[in-house]
Each structure stands twice: as C-alpha cells, then as structure tokens.
Amino acid sequence: MPPKLPKPEELANVNYKPPKKWWQKGTAEIKEGFWCFGSRPKYLQAVDMPNPREWKPTDEDWKLPDNWREIFLEGMAERLQKYRSFHLFMDICVRCGACADKCHFYLGTGDPKNMPVLRAELLRSVYRKYFTPSGKLLGKIAGARELTPDVLKEIWTYAFQCTECRRCSVFCPYGIDTAEITIIARELLNLLGLNTDWIMGPVANSYRTGNHLGLEPHTIKSNIDFMLDDIETVTGIKVEPSFNRKGAEILFVTPSGDLFGEPGIYTCMGYLMLFHELGLDYTWSTMAAEGGNFGFFTSNDMAKKLAYKIYSEAKRLKVKWILGGECGHMWRVWNQYFDTWHGPADFLEAPVSPITGTRFENAKGSKLVHIAEFTSDLIRHKKLSLDPTRNDHLQVTFHDSCNTARGMGIFEEPRYIINNTCNHFYEMPENTIREKTFCCGSGSGLNAGENMEQRMRGGFPRANAVQYVKERHGVNMLANICAIDRATLKPLMDYWVPGVNVAGVHELLGNALIMKGEKERVIDLRGEPLPGKEGA
Amino acid sequence: MPAIECYGQKIELDNEGYLVNFDAWTDDVACAIAEREGITELTKDRLEVIRFMRQYYKQYRAFPILSSVCKNIHQPTGCLHEEFIDPLRAWKIAGLPKPGAEVISYLRK
Numbered sequence: 001m002p003p004k005l006p007k008p009e010e011l012a013n014v015n016y017k018p019p020k021k022w023w024q025k026g027t028a029e030i031k032e033g034f035w036c037f038g039s040r041p042k043y044l045q046a047v048d049m050p051n052p053r054e055w056k057p058t059d060e061d062w063k064l065p066d067n068w069r070e071i072f073l074e075g076m077a078e079r080l081q082k083y084r085s086f087h088l089f090m091d092i093c094v095r096c097g098a099c100a101d102k103c104h105f106y107l108g109t110g111d112p113k114n115m116p117v118l119r120a121e122l123l124r125s126v127y128r129k130y131f132t133p134s135g136k137l138l139g140k141i142a143g144a145r146e147l148t149p150d151v152l153k154e155i156w157t158y159a160f161q162c163t164e165c166r167r168c169s170v171f172c173p174y175g176i177d178t179a180e181i182t183i184i185a186r187e188l189l190n191l192l193g194l195n196t197d198w199i200m201g202p203v204a205n206s207y208r209t210g211n212h213l214g215l216e217p218h219t220i221k222s223n224i225d226f227m228l229d230d231i232e233t234v235t236g237i238k239v240e241p242s243f244n245r246k247g248a249e250i251l252f253v254t255p256s257g258d259l260f261g262e263p264g265i266y267t268c269m270g271y272l273m274l275f276h277e278l279g280l281d282y283t284w285s286t287m288a289a290e291g292g293n294f295g296f297f298t299s300n301d302m303a304k305k306l307a308y309k310i311y312s313e314a315k316r317l318k319v320k321w322i323l324g325g326e327c328g329h330m331w332r333v334w335n336q337y338f339d340t341w342h343g344p345a346d347f348l349e350a351p352v353s354p355i356t357g358t359r360f361e362n363a364k365g366s367k368l369v370h371i372a373e374f375t376s377d378l379i380r381h382k383k384l385s386l387d388p389t390r391n392d393h394l395q396v397t398f399h400d401s402c403n404t405a406r407g408m409g410i411f412e413e414p415r416y417i418i419n420n421t422c423n424h425f426y427e428m429p430e431n432t433i434r435e436k437t438f439c440c441g442s443g444s445g446l447n448a449g450e451n452m453e454q455r456m457r458g459g460f461p462r463a464n465a466v467q468y469v470k471e472r473h474g475v476n477m478l479a480n481i482c483a484i485d486r487a488t489l490k491p492l493m494d495y496w497v498p499g500v501n502v503a504g505v506h507e508l509l510g511n512a513l514i515m516k517g518e519k520e521r522v523i524d525l526r527g528e529p530l531p532g533k534e535g536a
Numbered sequence: 537m538p539a540i541e542c543y544g545q546k547i548e549l550d551n552e553g554y555l556v557n558f559d560a561w562t563d564d565v566a567c568a569i570a571e572r573e574g575i576t577e578l579t580k581d582r583l584e585v586i587r588f589m590r591q592y593y594k595q596y597r598a599f600p601i602l603s604s605v606c607k608n609i610h611q612p613t614g615c616l617h618e619e620f621i622d623p624l625r626a627w628k629i630a631g632l633p634k635p636g637a638e639v640i641s642y643l644r645k
Contacts, residue, residue, distance in 0.1 A: 037637075198637040205636060212638050219596040226604045260601060261642030447641045487641050527603075527613055 002450045003032040008496055011457060014110040023118065024125065024145055028153030030057050033453030036160060036446065038062075039200035044193060046204035047302065051193025057156070062149075068192050069147050073130055075191045079184055080131060086184050089176045090127045093117065099168035099178065104439050105161055108457030116168035116178040119158045123185050126151065156194055159185040161454060163446060164297075165402035165439035182444075187299045195298060199445035202294040206306050210287045211256035212294060217243075217286035223259045224284070227269045230527075236519035239276040241284060244317065248283035249354060251314050254325025255292040255483035258504075264486045266525040267326055267504025270513075274375065274506065277384070277515050278355055282323065288313040291330035292483065296337075297445040304341045307333060311342050314367075321351035321367045323374060326504050328443060328482035331410075332403035334368045356381040370404070372413035372481055375509065379420045385514035390521065391422040393531040394477040396508070397469045398425070399462065399489065400437035401482035411435075414481050414505045421512035426473040432465035442488035455488070456495050463496035470497055478502050542568045554634045561590070561631030570629045575620070578629070582619050584609045586630040599627065599635045602643070 021027070041052035053063045065071065080087045100115040101107065112118050121143070128135030128144035135144030145151055164179035172178075189195065202212035209216060215223070221243060228239050242248065254271065258264040275282055288309045295302035314322055324334060339345075348367040351360040358377045363369045378384050396418055404410040411434050418425050432438050441458025469475040478489055478500050486502055493500040511524045522536040523529055529536065537556070538549045542564050548556040553572060555561060563578075566586060570578050578586075588609050592600045602623055606615040616623040623643050627635065 198641075201636045202638050205638075213598070214636060215598055216596070219598045222596060223601055223604075226601055226607075229607075230603075257638075257642060260599070260639070262602060264642070265601060265603075448637055449640065449644065487644075491644055 002452060005033070005452050005456065005495075008456075011108075011453070011460070014108065014457075014460075016110040018112045023112065024140065024143075028150045028157065030153065030157060034161065034451055035157070035454075036196035036198050036448045036451050039193070039195045039197050043197070043200035043204040044195075047200075047207050049193065049195075049200075049298075049302075050191060053193065055193075062153070062194070064192050068152070071191050072147060072152070072188050075188045076127065076184075077131070079187065080127075083180075083184070085177070085180055089120070089178075089181055090124055090131075092174050093120065093124065093176055094174070095121070096173065098171045098173060099176075102168045102171045104163075104165070104167070104441055104461045105454075105458045108441070108460040109454075113154075113158050114161060116162075119162060120176075120178050120181045122151070122155050122158055123181060126155075155185055156189055159189060160196060160446065161458075163402070163439045163441065163443040163458065165443060166406045167402070167436065167439065170406065170435055183296075186297060190299050196445060196448070198448040199294050199297045202292075203298055203302060203306065206290055206294065210285075210309050211259075211290035212292055213256045213260055215256060215259060215289065220259055220284070220286045220289050223265075224268075224272070227265055227272060230525070231269055231273060234521065234523055234525060234527075235273070235515055237273075237276070237515055237517060239272050241272060241275065241282075243284045243286055245283040246317050248281055248317060249320050250280065250282040251288075251310075251317055251319040251322045252282050252284055252325070253288055253291045253310055253322060255327040255330055256290045257292075257483035257487060258325060259289065261483075261487055263490075263501075263503055263507060263526075264483055266507040266510070267486065269525050270504065270506030270508075270510030271325060271371070273510045273513055273515060274384075277513060278378070281354065283317060283319070285313040285317065291324050291327050291334070293330060293333045294445060296329055296333050303333060303337065307338060308342055311338075311345055314345075315347050320349040321363075321369065322348070323369050323371060325371050326481040326483065326506060328401035328403040328484055330403075330483075331370060332407035334366065335408040338368065339366045353377055355383050370408070370410060370413070372404075372410055372417060372505065375506070376413040376416040379417065386421055386509075386512045387514050388421050388423045388512050390511050390524070390530050391508055392424070394422055394508070395424045395426065395473055395475045396422045396477045396479050397428055397466065397475045398433070398505075399428075399440070399466075399478055399480040399485060400433050401480055401485055402437060402439050402443060404481055405437050406435055409435075410481070414479070417505050417509060418479055421508045424473075426469045426475055428465040428469050432461065438462040438465060440482075440485050440488045440492060442492075443484055447484060447488050452491075456492065459488070459492040460496065462489075463492055466493065466500055467497045470500060476500055479505050479508060481505050540565075540568045540572060550634070552634060554628055555631040558631060558633070565631060566629050569631070573625050573628060575625070575629070579619075581611060581615070582626075582629075584611070585616060585619060585626050589627060589630040589632065593630070593632050599639050599643070
C-alpha cells in the first residue's frame with residue numbers, strides 16, 4: 001500500500017530552517033512517500049542493463065556489485081572526458097545560491113539538498129575527491145567527499161528528487177544546467193542497476209513494442225477506433241485515419257498516453273478531427289506509436305536507441321516529414337538530441353505545411369514539426385473555422401511544460417491556439433510561466449504512486465499559481481501541451497486546487513472546430529453538455 | 537505468497553493481490569478476490585465490468601480505455617469508479633496481471 005498522504009494544510013507548512021547537521025556527512029535518509037520502487041529485474045534484462053535483481057530503496061543492502069565504487073568512478077571519468085558540459089559544470093559553480101530557491105522541490109520540501117546548488121554538490125564533492133588535485137590533497141577542506149555507500153544513497157535520493165526541469169538554469173549566472181548534472185548522476189546510478197520501476201517499465205515496453213504502455217498494433221488500432229466512435233457521436237462525422245500507410249506525406253507521432261489515458265484521449269480526438277477536417281495526407285505508425293522517451297531518464301545510449309524507431313518508421317513508410325503531438329520531454333529529445341544522434345535526416349524533406357505553404361525553417365534539419373506550430377499557423381492563415389463559444393464554460397489558464405518552454409521556446413503558439421478557441425484565458429503570474437514556468441513536480445519519471453508526497457510537494461508552487469488565478473478569475477481549466485502533465489496535473493489539482501480540471505490544447509481545439517457537414521454539437525468530447533445545450 | 541481459499545481449493549495470488557494463474561479464474565474465484573478487496577457483493581453490473589475486462593485482456597493484452605468499458609457494456613460513463621472506486625480493483629477481481637506502472641498512473645483520478 002502506498003504511504004498515506006498528509007493533508008494539504010500539513011504539507012503547505014514547509015519548514016525552511018536548515019538542519020544543524022553538517023551536510024557533508026552524507027545521510028541516506030530514504031523517507032516514506034519520497035522514493036520510487038527499484039526496477040524489477042525483468043525490465044533491466046529486457047534491455048540488457050546491468051545488475052538485474054530484486055531490491056528496495058529502503059533495504060540496507062542494495063545488492064550492488066562488489067566493485068561498485070570502481071564502476072561509478074570509471075563511469076564518471078568516462079563522462080568527464082566525453083561531455084565537456086559536465087566537466088565544466090563540475091568546476092565552475094561558485095555556490096552563489098541564485099538557484100537555491102528556484103527549485104520547486106526545495107520550495108515544496110524546505111530540504112536544503114533540494115537546492116539545485118547543493119543537489120549538484122552531492123556529486124561535485126565526489127568529483128573533487130577523485131578528479132581534482134585540491135580535493136585529493138585537502139579532502140574535506142576543499143569540499144571533497146569519499147564515495148561511501150551512504151553518499152551513493154544520498155546521490156540516488158536526490159537525483160530522483162529532481163525533475164530535470166531546468167528552471168534553476170534560467171537563474172544561474174554561469175548558465176549551469178543542473179538538469180544535466182542530474183542526468184549524468186542517473187546515468188552513473190544506472191551502471192549499478194539503480195533505476196526505478198516506473199522508468200524501466202516503459203523503457204522495456206518501448207524496446208519491445210515501440211511505446212511506453214506496451215500497446216500492440218491491434219490494441220492501438222482498437223483504442224483509436226473507440227475514439228473515432230466517440231467523435232462520430234459528438235459530430236456525426238466518420239473519421240477514417242490510416243495506419244502504417246506507405247507513401248503518406250506526413251507521419252504523425254504522439255505519446256502513447258494520448259492513446260489510453262484520460263484526458264489524453266480527448267486531446268487525441270482533437271488531432272484526429274483536425275487532420276480529418278484538413279484532409280491531411282498523414283499516417284499513424286503502430287511501430288513507433290510513442291514520441292516520449294524514458295530512455296532519456298536512463299542513459300544517453302538508451303535514449304538514442306529508443307529514439308531511432310521514429311526515423312526508421314519514417315524511412316520505411318517513405319513519408320516526407322514528421323509531425324509530433326503534445327508532449328514535454330519528447331520534444332526536449334526531438335529538438336535537442338535527434339539531429340546529433342541520427343542526423344542528418346536527409347531521407348526526409350524540409351517540412352512544408354500542405355495547407356498554408358509555410359516552410360517550417362526551424363525544423364528543416366530534424367524534419368520534426370510541433371503540432372502547436374502547425375495548428376497556430378493554420379489559424380493565422382484562417383484555414384480553420386472555430387467557434388470559441390463552445391468553450392465558454394471554461395476559464396482557462398496555461399501551464400507551460402518545462403521541456404517545450406525551456407527546451408525549445410514554444411511560448412506563443414499554444415497561447416495563440418487557446419485565444420482563438422476560448423473566450424476566457426488568464427495567465428498565471430509572470431514568474432511562474434514561459435521560461436520561468438514551474439514544473440508539474442512529477443516529470444522525468446517521477447510520476448509513480450508510492451512517492452505521492454514528494455510529487456504533491458514538488459507540484460506545490462505550480463498549484464499555488466493556479467490557485468491565484470482561480471481565486472481572481474474563477475479559472476477551472478488548466479490547459480497544457482504535455483502527456484505527462486495530463487496525467488500528473490489532475491491529481492495535483494485535486495489535492496491542492498480542487499475544482500480545476502486539466503486538458504490538452506487540442507482538446508479545446510477539437511471542441512471549437514467547426515467541421516464541414518457536422519451535426520449540431522450539443523456535447524463536448526468528454527460527453528458533457530456544451531454551454532447553452534444542457535437540455536438538448 | 538498469499539493465497540485464497542475457494543471451495544476448498546487454494547488459489548495463489550501475488551504479493552499485491554493479483555491472481556497468479558490467469559486460467560484459475562472462475563466466478564467463485566472472482567467472489568473470493570472481491571471479498572479480499574472489500575467488495576462484499578458482485579452485482580450483475582460489477583460482473584459485467586469484470587467479464588468485459590477479461591475478454592478485452594484476452595484479445596488485446598492491455599488495460600482498456602476506462603470509458604470504453606462503460607460504453608461497451610452500456611453502463612453510464614464513470615461506471616468503473618462508481619462500482620469499484622478504483623478501476624484496478626476491478627482488474628484484480630477479473631484475475632488479470634498487474635499492469636505497468638505507467639498504465640496505473642493514467643488510471644489515477
């Protein structure tokens with residue numbers, strides 16, 4: 001049974017007074033509600049990762065290989081050599097503390113080791129001890145620490161108490177990307193078989209089936225058929241998408257959460273309706289039915305391995321370019337890593353919207369276009385008929401997903417879509433949106449059930465900003481462009497800000513979209529009556 | 537490993553209460569798991585839900601979209617939460633193996 005979640009008023013009472021104990025001692029306090037189960041051996045075996053065994057973070061013995069210290073330090077040496085950014089970030093921090101109160105986990109827990117500077121220092125102290133002359137000679141005086149079992153457990157605890165959201169990096173005067181330090185810390189921990197079940201399950205599924213949920217091709221088809229049936233009920237229109245169709249112009253890829261979870265399926269219905277209305281020459285792939293990549297929370301090599309299926313499918317199906325749905329870390333990976341890993345994608349063409357003729361110059365290298373860019377371009381060219389009054393019952397605010405905001409600068413496009421599909425849109429405070437957006441508190445593979453207190457604490461700053469617009473404007477809908485957000489923000493809202501619902505931007509679009517030949521709309525995509533149609 | 541008694545037969549469950557052997561499932565086993573899960577009566581509506589889930593799993597080897605369950609058996613939207621509070625409880629009673637953690641996260645209300 002997951003540990004009992006304290007009441008919101010208890011959690012909101014955060015104690016920011018630092019403990020007296022000197023942090024360098026290395027304490028491995030694995031608190032209930034703050035950790036995720038260790039990966040089951042079958043998932044590690046499925047992708048040939050080291051040290052598969054049953055283990056639990058609260059166990060004294062983590063069943064590590066005898067030479068675990070050597071493995072960790074050799075892994076660190078290799079990465080210091082390979083990634084100049086990592087080496088630089090280990091050296092240049094002056095511990096000014098500008099990042100300290102920018103982390104949602106610090107704000108929600110008051111735990112100093114959740115200050116990005118100190119979280120990174122857990123690994124930096126080991127770096128100093130083994131890789132710098134001052135640390136080797138002066139030890140503790142130079143801020144160096146031995147890599148002891150307790151220090152290892154401490155690094156694990158805080159590497160999985162960071163969502164790699166990069167808000168801290170926005171405020172760092174040196175531009176240190178603490179997320180990259182977490183990423184490397186997790187890579188090193190993976191060398192010892194120290195990943196979580198929640199991350200490795202989707203990795204293994206993705207390796208086997210091409211998607212995190214492990215949906216097989218006929219199941220994907222069946223799930224989409226169910227959505228098509230609902231679309232017909234709402235609009236009277238029969239939508240008939242194609243699957244694995246060779247020669248289509250565009251391959252569409254979205255996170256598999258949109259094919260299964262609520263409210264993601266309503267976002268997916270929005271995509272299906274939009275593409276039908278445009279008469280878009282596109283296809284789904286049942287082999288690459290996943291834009292997300294939990295390999296990114298495992299290691300660079302695993303992320304690369306899992307990513308290739310998308311280009312591979314694009315090549316097999318002979319499409320011209322790839323359109324991607326609403327997701328967060330999927331876009332971090334697509335936008336920042338694809339070209340380096342697998343580029344140049346010269347078997348594809350530079351993306352051009354077949355409806356407006358717009359050339360997506362920013363995507364001419366990777367050939368990957370974000371659906372918010374695609375749709376906002378359609379609206380700007382007046383290619384869609386929209387009736388925003390259908391969303392008049394919604395007072396909407398927008399949560400910028402960390403990865404699309406800070407990872408690729410998608411700020412205006414989703415807002416442009418919302419403003420054209422809804423009449424009531426309100427921004428959260430300036431320092432909680434756009435590049436300063438607060439994380440949902442559950443990204444980067446922390447969306448499990450056993451760490452719910454950690455998640456609710458981490459999501460507290462975001463929820464607080466939603467509470468602000470709820471009180472001032474009656475906000476009742478939190479829109480977003482991320483599948484993980486759609487899964488995590490609902491429990492967060494139910495806990496901190498009850499009465500606020502969660503939707504993908506393309507769900508709002510699907511509701512507002514006037515389709516040719518549609519019947520009079522009386523219900524929305526969730527089957528709820530539209531405003532003014534309650535008695536219909 | 538925990539087990540339940542059902543008409544003198546020992547039925548094995550895993551540590552979290554999921555049936556170990558898919559084929560060991562019968563209506564009586566369902567009743568015994570339901571009781572363990574705190575559901576005292578398997579009404580006709582509840583039985584419809586779990587029979588559908590079993591059938592769906594056989595064909596698709598996956599957890600169905602929640603609203604598709606209700607739609608397929610002509611029950612009101614939200615029938616799973618209405619009847620079982622937690623959809624996973626229905627899944628357990630249907631004698632199906634524990635779904636992946638990501639699937640579970642999407643089931644959370």
